[in-house]
Amino acid sequence: MKSVFILLFAILLPFLSNAQDFWQQTNGPYGGAIYAFAINSSGYIFAGTSEGVDCSTDNGDNWTQTASSLTSKYIRSLAINSSGDIFAGTDSSGIFRSTDNGDNWTPINAGLTNTAVRSLAINSGGDIFAGTWGGGIFRSTDNGDNWIPINAGLMNVWIYSVVLNTSAYPTIICY
Secondary structure, eight states, X not given: OHHHHHHHHHHHHHXXXXXXXXXXXXXXXXXXXXXXXXXXXXXXXXXXXXXXEEEESSTTSSOEEOOSOOSOOOEEEEEEOTTOOEEEEESSSOEEEESSTTSXXXXXXXXXXXXXXXXXXXXTTOOEEEEEBTTEEEEESSTTSSOEEOOSSOTTOBEEEEEEOSSSSEEEEEO
């Protein structure tokens, strides 16, 4: 058995030592830490960073910064709905929506009592869920125009991530 393991290791070693060849560094996104990625149906890649939102239209080879209409540049989460609208959750200014691939951003915070948004998720019905830092979970059923809390005892809980399963409500990972 020991000789079979050594032989197998000797055969696989050249492949394992070249594993770094599968990754290629690109020239972006620009500045700051990267906290979130999202890809739309056209293949555009969006990166949420501590400096705003960057976009690549060529699979990450080149990046451009989106318009400066974001009043908070610290983007913690991104989500894209089936219509192609992009949602950006910020550290302090709530949620922004872009309907033009990030060229323009509009704040959409009606009913959002905590604007430190760490996580966004969208279900197949188009409902948007926002996990906030210390303020629980919020849901929008109208493309982000209005938000309602669905906390169920999650006030003063720091939400790191919201993921969706096949049910209408999110699975929540919190601190």
